[in-house]
Amino acid sequence: GENVEQHPSTLSVQEGDSAVIKCTYSDSASNYFPWYKQELGKRPQLIIDIRSNVGEKKDQRIAVTLNKTAKHFSLHITETQPEDSAVYFCAATAENTGNQFYFGTGTSLTVIP
Amino acid sequence: GAVVSQHPSRVICKSGTSVKIECRSLDFQATTMFWYRQFPKQSLMLMATSNEGSKATYEQGVEKDKFLINHASLTLSTLTVTSAHPEDSSFYICSARVQGAPARYGYTFGSGTRLTVV
Numbered sequence: 001g002e003n004v005e006q007h008p009s010t011l012s013v014q015e016g017d018s019a020v021i022k023c024t025y026s027d028s029a030s031n032y033f034p035w036y037k038q039e040l041g042k043r044p045q046l047i048i049d050i051r052s053n054v055g056e057k058k059d060q061r062i063a064v065t066l067n068k069t070a071k072h073f074s075l076h077i078t079e080t081q082p083e084d085s086a087v088y089f090c091a092a093t094a095e096n097t098g099n100q101f102y103f104g105t106g107t108s109l110t111v112i113p
Numbered sequence: 114g115a116v117v118s119q120h121p122s123r124v125i126c127k128s129g130t131s132v133k134i135e136c137r138s139l140d141f142q143a144t145t146m147f148w149y150r151q152f153p154k155q156s157l158m159l160m161a162t163s164n165e166g167s168k169a170t171y172e173q174g175v176e177k178d179k180f181l182i183n184h185a186s187l188t189l190s191t192l193t194v195t196s197a198h199p200e201d202s203s204f205y206i207c208s209a210r211v212q213g214a215p216a217r218y219g220y221t222f223g224s225g226t227r228l229t230v231v
Contacts, residue, residue, distance in 0.1 A: 040153075041225065041227060042224070042225065043206060043222040043223060043224050043225055044157070044206075044222050087154055089156060089157065093220075100147055100159065100162060100210075101147075101208075101220055103156050104156065105155070106154070106155060106156040106157075108154045
């Protein structure tokens with residue numbers, strides 16, 4: 001089955017700096033990679049996603065890159081703000097197969113004002 | 114979009130009692146429901162996958178007799194923590210796969226249940 005690894009587990013940055021979270025996956029059949037943001041005690045919220053036919057996607061201050069050959073993908077947050085503080089999860093799945101999402105271990109991001 | 118309603122949001126129970134957590138899909142049929150457990154600032158740990166009308170598939174290390182899952186209809190799945198102990202205290206969250214929908218719309222989470230066993 002799929003194995004998703006995520007680093008770092010914790011990350012502290014100064015407000016305004018950038019944050020980068022990296023994930024690797026093992027199953028070449030995975031072709032859909034979402035990123036979720038979870039605030040304490042709340043449900044994970046999808047913030048950005050990328051499919052395997054695309055190398056990069058950007059949405060305002062958030063971007064995701066994918067290297068299919070190396071089987072890794074990364075989340076980039078620029079101009080971080082205190083409200084970006086949360087736990088972020090990457091995930092991988094083979095879209096349209098009905099398979100479960102395989103989640104990374106999570107990164108607790110703290111943005112210091 | 115697809116919405117999963119999860120109840121209760123918080124529950125405190127005494128050791129030895131059982132607690133039932135419900136997840137309902139409000140505007141779609143959830144043929145597959147995933148149940149996760151999450152410790153503070155940690156990842157979602159898949160406990161089991163349930164398909165409507167069949168027995169749940171449990172992940173290794175998860176006691177199926179302790180965490181009873183029922184998925185009797187296309188809109189309701191339940192997780193019952195039986196004979197709860199303090200170490201069962203955790204955040205439990207369900208998610209549903211929306212059949213036929215693209216993945217970004219096809220995987221939706223419940224709001225989670227904070228279980229505290231005293």
